[in-house]
Amino acid sequence: MATTDAGHPTDAHGHSDSAHGHDGHGDHDHDHPSYLAHHFDTPEQQFDSGKLGMWLFLVTEILFFSGMFCAYAIFRAWRPEVFEGCSQFLNTKLGAINTGVLLFSSLTMAWAVRCAQLEQHKQCACLIATTLSCAMVFLGVKAIEYSHKWTMGLLPAGLYSYDPANPHPVGGPNYLAYICAPFAAATVGVLIWLIISYLRGAKFQFAVAKPLLVVCLSFFGGVGLGTILESGGDDSEHGSVHVAQHDDHQHGDHQHGGEQHGGEQHDGEHSAEHTPAHAEPAVATLPAAGAMVDDSNDLAVLKRLASDATNTGLQGELKALEAQDKMSGGAITYDDSDDSSATIAASKDNVLRPSRAGVFFSIYYCMTGVHAIHILAGIGVLIWLLVRTMRNDFNRNYFGPVDYIGLYWHLVDLIWIYLFPLMYLIR
């Protein structure tokens, strides 16, 4: 990693603590301060190199994500209705909380850089620990979001097993426990380290372990927060589910089914904000389409979307669907035992939703998952930074690593700022 090179704490060539090692006498054997790597001439050169290196690294990170943003754009352009519909499964409140948490962590990170420059070591350490805690809260909330969806079978295309008739199957594995296990282990480890360092009187280790314990516990704070908000806020899923079930019962009324009955399934306090979404049958039915429900609503959705003259792909599909609709006498049956309708069902299957809804979740898991990996990597380097800060490694002439990791953290934050509206707020 670029940042580790700039720091060179144990340089064999360090002779003095002077910040002004370079005195311009033209000899390469001048005094190097301990933090200045041997191959640099001045601290400024070292800082500039590290900073440029970090910016370039961030460029590669953006391009790394750009592949997924591209995939998102392509598939959303092809299947806007799937994205609109599936987005309903995402809990906006949890996403918003996470956005806020990350924004706040960016603030504390920027503040920590300022403190490092001003040699306010204690504040700097506090702020880095706060940043770390925010990162853990983020992951805790994310754990709730992920485990909830996995339980419901809202998985990438190949594993997608969401059943609208039984959205919350019982007896499945407890994904939340699996996710929490490594964090719990880390918490216990830090706790043991804290106790041992206290008993042995290792002051520095004790001082480091204390904030780390708080950081570890923040994860469970995030889990708790997520649980509370999820239980009060996932009505959107039930809403769409019930709409789908309702459509099962009433074939004829699909155009308005979602509108009439979608709203009344909501939990009281949140119905107001979600009803508009359900007013459009497009949104209401699609997530459920993985199951064998009547898809005439899809037809309605397609009609609405295909009315956009530019959407030629959809117009083509609309024709195909209409033709199938006609062949099967207005209502498509999914009885595979009957040869003639099996053909229709098969072709229907090709244009139908299950794997498409899965593709949305594929992209969702890829993007948020890679982002979460970056958060984890950020946690790793921030812990390293915390230890170095508490060791008073940084001063007004040498604060590069804090600055570089700050830049990285802002990028991770920024990517989430894009992911949140693109995933959660598109309906």
Next chain:
Amino acid sequence: MSAGSLRSGYEVNDPGYPTPQENYLTNSKGVLSWMFTLDHKRIGLMYLIGVSVAFLVAGLLALGIRLHLLSPDGALFNTGFFKWLAPEKQPNDIYNQVFTLHGAIMVFLFIIPSVPAALGNFLVPVMLGAKDVAFPRLNLSSFYLWVAGAIFFVMALMASGLDTGWTFYTPYSTTTDSSVILATTGAFILGFSSIFTGLNFIVTINTMRPPGMTWFRMPLFLWATYSTSIIQVLATPVLGITLLLLIAERTMHIGIFDPEYNGDPVTFQHFFWFYSHPAVYIMILPAFGIISELISVHSHKRIFGYRFIAYSSIAIALLGFLVWGHHMFTSGMSPMTTIIFSALTFTVSVPSAIKVFNWLATMYKGSISLTTPMVYAISFIFLFTIGGLTGLHLGTLATDLHLHDTYFVVAHFHYVMVGGTLVAFLGGVFHWWPKMVGRMYNEIGGKISAALVFIGFNLTFLPQFVLGSRGMPRRYATYDPEFQALHIMSTYGALTLGIGLFIALGVLLYSLINGRKAPANPWGGATLEWACTSPPPYYNFDRPPVVGDPYEFGNIEWDAESDRYVKVEPKRKVVPSETPAEKPAHAGE
């Protein structure tokens, strides 16, 4: 920083500049001192050994392909030996795996790191006048990432091979039983190795230039490396995410590339070529840099059109990002898109041609020494020109429909990659070998190797242009008997090429045992690497180098008495635009 010590002229074999007893090869001993070295020269040398091994493996696989194609029904893999070696595999399956691994190893393990990582690591800081690259530890870690990637490729080879072609096209790569995941993981890791090398060089060139080393005093090899690094940093992450998505596709069926789950295989092709087309410029641009140095030094003449060559490298790097669609003219794109991609493809030929004309103009009226590196450089110009011009046939929509996926494509990119990059790489290795190891090699042996490589190469791939235009598809294990004569020619050419390469290896290795000690400046070069001893000391320069014009040969002359090039008083007045004295104590701008 060296304002006090600035003098005019060069310190080439300055009598007052004693040869240090210690150099980078001898200043510390033991395996560990190499494994944990942060010295860019040692890392470069380790890369050189690594890529050479990869090249040997992939080259043997290529010979296997050629030997199999001796007969229309296949020859080599039908033999009893392969039945004994892999009884469960059909000869055609073996053929598929062999050409796939040949391509994948050559591209990811050899060509991409060959010039930038091996020669670039050794040369960039020395040419720049710096002590090391900006991030020495990152540099070492990128070498170990390369090693890790290579291990993954070996594991793929051992597990169940790879038969997708080096392009990993979906949907086949999502359904085949071969070890796609191991190979793509390897390529993913190698991508990061490449990114970190590129990142390191960009930062090094931006921030580590000593006083007096302005952008336009940099040797053209550094411009080429800089352009290459830009591509490595900008394109490789896209390959990374593409391969990651492909791995996810195979393990979880995410349905982005796999049509079975409503994915789109053409999206994979777009993603893949968005990296892999710029990647061919990662392969060829550093070769351009080498040739610029070789032609100028061995013609003892200032490079013609310095700024044009420098800017054309940048232009190729940027234009290279806009032409990936020409790999997919037959994959299903709108006619308008194909026309745009075709037109953009032609624009890339402009900066490439600028370089070729500038090299020829440099040689014109130069006093050319036909040394081994120069022979390689001249054959590069010849072969690359053929490779480049046949690229225009493939960039043209109408002819591409006929030539797509035929041997014509194979011949075209081998003319660019082997005739271009490999020949330039060999020329560069012969050129800088005395600097790397401090020994001179046998010139006659070197020239024989260059001649055999040239003859063997043309004998291998010229017939393939004919095969391709007559309709012989690539990647086929069997073919119609009418093609046999040309295939046999091609196979004999490959054997000749192999012999030439082994002679080159032998010449270089023999120099280690019995080579005469190399002077600091055996060729009369004016760039900074010739100002330090051969091999260079640990910090490259025992005192800060004096930066001058990298292509001013007026004050470097052959001294028959001491059998080396020495610095003399300039015969004609040199008026550089910016003398070092005007810009004292100013590191980097």
